[in-house]
Amino acid sequence: MREVPRPDYEYQIERIVSEYTRAMYRISAELQRLDLTDMSRANAAAALAEVVRILTELNETSSEWVTRNLPIAATDGVAGTIYALGVADTFEEARKIAKFNRINKAMVDAVIADTQSDLLAVTANVERKVRAAVRQATAESMRANMARGVNGRRTVNRDILDGVRKKLGDSVNTGIIDAAGRKWKPEVYVDMVTRTKTMEAHMEATINEAVARDALYGVISRHGAKDNCRLYEGKTVKLVPNAPGPYPYLGNLRGGRDVFHPNCRHVVSPIRKPPDAN
Numbered sequence: 001m002r003e004v005p006r007p008d009y010e011y012q013i014e015r016i017v018s019e020y021t022r023a024m025y026r027i028s029a030e031l032q033r034l035d036l037t038d039m040s041r042a043n044a045a046a047a048l049a050e051v052v053r054i055l056t057e058l059n060e061t062s063s064e065w066v067t068r069n070l071p072i073a074a075t076d077g078v079a080g081t082i083y084a085l086g087v088a089d090t091f092e093e094a095r096k097i098a099k100f101n102r103i104n105k106a107m108v109d110a111v112i113a114d115t116q117s118d119l120l121a122v123t124a125n126v127e128r129k130v131r132a133a134v135r136q137a138t139a140e141s142m143r144a145n146m147a148r149g150v151n152g153r154r155t156v157n158r159d160i161l162d163g164v165r166k167k168l169g170d171s172v173n174t175g176i177i178d179a180a181g182r183k184w185k186p187e188v189y190v191d192m193v194t195r196t197k198t199m200e201a202h203m204e205a206t207i208n209e210a211v212a213r214d215a216l217y218g219v220i221s222r223h224g225a226k227d228n229c230r231l232y233e234g235k236t237v238k239l240v241p242n243a244p245g246p247y248p249y250l251g252n253l254r255g256g257r258d259v260f261h262p263n264c265r266h267v268v269s270p271i272r273k274p275p276d277a278n
């Protein structure tokens with residue numbers, strides 16, 4: 001049996017993640033420059049404009065990343081199937097003849113759109129939080145200075161300053177809060193999303209190409225996983241629910257807590273006949 005080569009997008013993922021890390025760092029630096037003891041609406045507006053500029057640039061970079069890298073992952077999936085089924089002798093050769101069929105074209109468009117919206121949610125959330133934190137900082141600062149005008153002393157309270165400072169910092173650190181209420185730092189969330197979506201594009205493409213070539217089964221790869229995935233390594237699965245035989249349907253295993261969870265690195269190698277048939 002020929003296995004689908006395990007895809008490796010680490011380099012590309014690291015690159016996009018570091019773009020987020022760098023952008024968040026630049027935003028933090030911008031916010032730290034604000035003089036909280038004497039803030040005007042003009043200061044606040046200038047800082048926010050810079051933050052928006054950084055986020056807009058980041059959105060452009062990540063949009064390019066997504067439209068470039070997800071089709072590559074899907075092509076690798078198609079080529080993996082062509083190679084695993086023995087249609088080409090080498091994976092390189094398989095990659096040269098790999099094309100998206102209709103289902104894969106639609107799938108790639110959908111995963112791209114999905115990933116774009118996940119990533120846009122991160123920057124939108126950072127922008128919303130930064131705006132709220134800057135608005136509060138401006139209000140606190142102006143209020144304190146108004147009080148100073150009345151009693152002639154600087155009354156910007158240390159605790160208030162620290163609180164505002166912390167809010168400004170936190171506004172950059174929470175990229176997303178997921179359905180389970182977990183907070184993700186932007187770069188950690190982006191790492192998970194891009195890793196999971198490239199693997200999803202790869203696997204969807206693998207399956208669609210396999211089914212189009214009448215291969216209805218697959219074998220889950222092994223790399224000595226330590227998590228619950230280990231229970232599934234080497235197992236035969238059905239690629240479509242109505243394929244004959246007592247094998248679990250891959251679609252029911254995916255997205256669960258055990259195998260093919262977020263960040264999972266397992267792949268499926270398509271086969272025409274399950275190992276113990278005939």
Ligand SMILES: [Zn+2]
Pocket residue numbers: 225229259260261264265266
């Ligand atoms: Zn896994």
